[in-house]
Amino acid sequence: MAAGVATWLPFARAAAVGWLPLAKKTMPKPPVDNSSRSDEILYVNVSGVRFQTWKNTLDRYPDTLLGSSEKEFFYNEDTQEYFFDRDPEMFRHILNFYRTGKLHYPRHECIQAFDEELAFYGIVPEIIGDCCMEEYRDRKKENQERLAEDTEANEAMDAPLPPHSTPRERLWRAFENPHTSTMALVFYYVTGFFIAVSVIANVVETVPCRPLKGSVKDLPCGEKYQLAFFCMDTACVLIFTFEYLMRLFAAPSRCKFMRSVMSVIDVVAIMPYYIGLVMPENEDVSGAFVTLRVFRVFRIFKFSRHSQGLRILGYTLKSCASELGFLLFSLTMAIIIFATVMFYAEKGTKGSTFTSIPASFWYTIVTMTTLGYGDMVPNTIAGKIFGSICSLSGVLVIALPVPVIVSNFSRIYHQNQRADKMRAQQKVRLARIRMAKKGTTNAFLQYKEDRALGDRDSDSTALCVKNRSAFEHQHHHLLHCLEKTTNHEFTDEMTYSELCMTESVGFRTSRSTSLSSQQGAQNNSTGCCPRRARRRAAMRLANSTVSVSRGSVQELDTLHMKITAIPPQTRSSLNAQLEDLKLNCGEQDFSAAIISIPTPPANTPEESLPPSPAPIPGILRNTRATAYTHDKIKVSSL
Amino acid sequence: MGAVVGTLTMQTKQRRPSRDKADDDLEMTMVCHRPEGLDQLEALTNFNKRELQVLYRGFKNECPSGVVNEETFKQIYSQFFPHGDASTYAHYLFNAFDTAQSGSIKFEDFVTALSTLLRGSITEKLQWTFNLYDINRDGYINKEEMTDIVRAIYDMMGKYTYPVLKNDAPKQHVDAFFQKMDKNRDGVVTLDEFILSCQEDENIMRSLQLFENVI
Numbered sequence: 001m002a003a004g005v006a007t008w009l010p011f012a013r014a015a016a017v018g019w020l021p022l023a024k025k026t027m028p029k030p031p032v033d034n035s036s037r038s039d040e041i042l043y044v045n046v047s048g049v050r051f052q053t054w055k056n057t058l059d060r061y062p063d064t065l066l067g068s069s070e071k072e073f074f075y076n077e078d079t080q081e082y083f084f085d086r087d088p089e090m091f092r093h094i095l096n097f098y099r100t101g102k103l104h105y106p107r108h109e110c111i112q113a114f115d116e117e118l119a120f121y122g123i124v125p126e127i128i129g130d131c132c133m134e135e136y137r138d139r140k141k142e143n144q145e146r147l148a149e150d151t152e153a154n155e156a157m158d159a160p161l162p163p164h165s166t167p168r169e170r171l172w173r174a175f176e177n178p179h180t181s182t183m184a185l186v187f188y189y190v191t192g193f194f195i196a197v198s199v200i201a202n203v204v205e206t207v208p209c210r211p212l213k214g215s216v217k218d219l220p221c222g223e224k225y226q227l228a229f230f231c232m233d234t235a236c237v238l239i240f241t242f243e244y245l246m247r248l249f250a251a252p253s254r255c256k257f258m259r260s261v262m263s264v265i266d267v268v269a270i271m272p273y274y275i276g277l278v279m280p281e282n283e284d285v286s287g288a289f290v291t292l293r294v295f296r297v298f299r300i301f302k303f304s305r306h307s308q309g310l311r312i313l314g315y316t317l318k319s320c321a322s323e324l325g326f327l328l329f330s331l332t333m334a335i336i337i338f339a340t341v342m343f344y345a346e347k348g349t350k351g352s353t354f355t356s357i358p359a360s361f362w363y364t365i366v367t368m369t370t371l372g373y374g375d376m377v378p379n380t381i382a383g384k385i386f387g388s389i390c391s392l393s394g395v396l397v398i399a400l401p402v403p404v405i406v407s408n409f410s411r412i413y414h415q416n417q418r419a420d421k422m423r424a425q426q427k428v429r430l431a432r433i434r435m436a437k438k439g440t441t442n443a444f445l446q447y448k449e450d451r452a453l454g455d456r457d458s459d460s461t462a463l464c465v466k467n468r469s470a471f472e473h474q475h476h477h478l479l480h481c482l483e484k485t486t487n488h489e490f491t492d493e494m495t496y497s498e499l500c501m502t503e504s505v506g507f508r509t510s511r512s513t514s515l516s517s518q519q520g521a522q523n524n525s526t527g528c529c530p531r532r533a534r535r536r537a538a539m540r541l542a543n544s545t546v547s548v549s550r551g552s553v554q555e556l557d558t559l560h561m562k563i564t565a566i567p568p569q570t571r572s573s574l575n576a577q578l579e580d581l582k583l584n585c586g587e588q589d590f591s592a593a594i595i596s597i598p599t600p601p602a603n604t605p606e607e608s609l610p611p612s613p614a615p616i617p618g619i620l621r622n623t624r625a626t627a628y629t630h631d632k633i634k635v636s637s638l
Numbered sequence: 639m640g641a642v643v644g645t646l647t648m649q650t651k652q653r654r655p656s657r658d659k660a661d662d663d664l665e666m667t668m669v670c671h672r673p674e675g676l677d678q679l680e681a682l683t684n685f686n687k688r689e690l691q692v693l694y695r696g697f698k699n700e701c702p703s704g705v706v707n708e709e710t711f712k713q714i715y716s717q718f719f720p721h722g723d724a725s726t727y728a729h730y731l732f733n734a735f736d737t738a739q740s741g742s743i744k745f746e747d748f749v750t751a752l753s754t755l756l757r758g759s760i761t762e763k764l765q766w767t768f769n770l771y772d773i774n775r776d777g778y779i780n781k782e783e784m785t786d787i788v789r790a791i792y793d794m795m796g797k798y799t800y801p802v803l804k805n806d807a808p809k810q811h812v813d814a815f816f817q818k819m820d821k822n823r824d825g826v827v828t829l830d831e832f833i834l835s836c837q838e839d840e841n842i843m844r845s846l847q848l849f850e851n852v853i
Contacts, residue, residue, distance in 0.1 A: 073676060073690070073691050073694040074695065119670075122672070122704075440720050475718060478718060482719070485791060486795055486811070488792075489800045490721055490799060491798045495800070496800075496802070499801070499802055500802060
């Protein structure tokens with residue numbers, strides 16, 4: 001049923017009176033309406049901004065959150081209002097939809113935020129009014145494209161090497177992404193250099209040098225220093241052949257590789273040399289051989305592997321194929337028309353250069369592209385008139401498809417720029433996440449250390465020093481349960497690598513702390529990596545106080561950290577300990593947060609609060625509606 | 639020169655690529671599911687109204703469309719175990735929650751499972767666990783299923799553990815488990831064997847009480 005129809009039901013029922021005289025049978029009994037009909041004002045509190053509306057207004061659309069019984073889940077008994085922890089600015093638009101029946105899209109808002117709000121309130125975007133629909137669809141498409149391109153770009157480049165890759169795969173990867181290893185980079189620059197050398201040699205070959213002694217004619221340098229040029233050419237071709245064979249060997253799909261454009265260019269670049277080698281040195285064939293040398297200029301296209309801009313240009317031309325086709329077609333049509341006209345207009349004149357229609361083609365092209373060489377000029381009046389029409393129409397025909405091509409190029413170029421920036425940002429973001437993960441691990445190890453100490457000392461004030469949130473305690477309890485299940489314990493990377501090495505020796509007897517007991521057994525650990533000893537020392541310093549994990553967390557941007565105090569009705573043996581903590585510790589603080597690995601579309605890290613440390617997903621967030629006195633929310637800005 | 643004129647008159651509006659498929663995607667909006675009323679849910683489960691409210695708000699925040707699909711489920715669960723890979727275990731959990739095998743978890747499924755796990759009787763809890771272990775839902779747990787589950791649990795530990803995780807640690811664990819549970823030594827564990835063996839084990843009984851009052 002369409003939204004909003006519910007309000008028209010009483011009207012439809014009243015209109016049924018018109019059927020009564022015609023009916024042959026008696027009407028069925030009407031349904032008993034138990035719900036109270038009197039209208040009341042509802043209070044909706046969205047993040048502190050109070051909205052008031054009639055209940056009937058909201059009931060207009062029963063298949064949305066506010067119109068159905070789903071809103072009862074958000075009803076706050078104490079304040080007698082519906083509380084939503086969402087954006088009040090957006091809610092204004094949502095509520096307007098109920099009032100007016102038309103949903104508008106605020107142009108200054110982010111399209112994704114708006115979509116999320118709509119999804120939350122159960123409103124389908126299709127009912128956006130016509131006034132805003134166009135804009136909404138445009139922005140949504142643009143956003144989706146951008147996300148799709150970004151994910152493609154992310155996947156294509158910089159994917160970490162799979163752990164077990166054959167040398168062939170590694171070689172291919174080195175070829176495709178030269179900045180991954182030094183060898184690849186060196187090879188990349190060497191080939192670039194040789195391409196340049198080869199192209200320059202081809203060019204210089206034809207420049208006239210001073211003639212040999214005893215001769216008058218100017219000789220092109222190629223013939224004067226024939227041996228030198230031949231050697232250079234051989235060297236270049238050898239390198240190119242080697243590169244091509246290596247790529248062919250490393251390619252995951254050889255057929256696909258051989259069909260690709262770059263491979264064709266490679267082949268065309270080196271073939272003339274080999275053909276020249278095998279061909280005999282007689283005069284008839286050498287003419288053809290000279291023609292073949294022209295193909296050597298294709299080596300310059302090999303630069304497209306080295307230059308991003310060339311690739312963009314090529315890609316643009318490919319993507320504008322239809323525009324280019326149109327341009328070509330219309331030009332051809334115009335050329336033929338005007339050439340015919342000019343030919344017949346100039347036919348009578350003596351000594352006219354317009355000897356045939358194909359000969360007139362040259363004049364038409366030169367005129368339409370506004371070149372005007374002047375080698376063919378009309379003499380008759382009719383010829384001049386048609387010539388000027390030809391010139392004017394040329395401007396028009398060429399000017400039409402060009403802007404489309406240019407805008408395409410601009411879009412692709414900017415997309416490329418953005419991809420590079422995104423890649424750089426992604427690296428930074430991943431680094432931060434790694435640090436955060438390490439912070440979590442360290443917090444957990446700290447917790448275990450404290451438990452060990454606590455068991456020995458049973459001094460609750462010591463625990464107070466390590467300020468930890470309820471969430472953290474419960475999370476750590478969960479991890480502890482996992483440890484007990486598997487009968488293995490969590491450690492950090494350093495200790496693990498140490499353990500790997502010292503396992504056979506059986507150095508460790510006590511596992512109380514991974515950190516403080518690192519003083520022992522240092523002897524054989526510096527075997528492979530002295531660097532590790534330095535890092536370990538840094539870790540020791542870092543982990544001695546919880547404050548460092550706080551510091552590392554504060555470095556992390558775009559993080560939401562939330563503490564809520566424990567609700568008074570929970571009582572478990574675990575929480576009793578925490579309540580003591582609460583009494584003793586005056587100020588709550590946080591030391592770590594759970595951060596989700598950002599999936600490409602949703603790049604915001606989230607955190608959730610499980611009240612249950614059970615190994616079941618308690619996807620819960622303690623609502624801020626109930627009054628918790630120790631709430632503290634800190635958001636680091638970007 | 640014609641090209642120059644053309645460039646100068648160029649509009650800056652971006653060209654929209656003609657991808658009609660994207661239009662279809664826009665039309666296919668989110669699947670919206672609304673849960674049953676608060677009263678009905680209160681009758682169905684062992685939670686009171688306030689607890690249901692809290693649960694629902696959290697659920698709705700994470701999944702505004704009202705249903706959780708497997709991807710989101712895995713992501714949420716993986717947040718709690720940053721050390722290792724929680725996706726396999728999350729997959730089994732998802733199947734256990736999704737009693738109707740529909741591919742998505744609604745709020746009702748979620749809350750009924752939580753009610754069983756947190757507020758249910760011992761037998762109910764054990765029954766739920768048995769269902770979790772019985773991957774193919776044939777009423778028996780065999781060694782392969784158990785090994786899969788145990789391996790998934792061990793995956794959550796991650797790489798850096800003490801003592802170092804050996805490859806056959808899951809297998810040993812499974813053997814020990816079967817030793818205890820499989821009373822008639824027929825290679826599979828049935829529900830009754832499972833419940834009986836668990837009731838005999840003091841540790842298990844005690845830990846089942848641990849998560850009673852978690853909300």
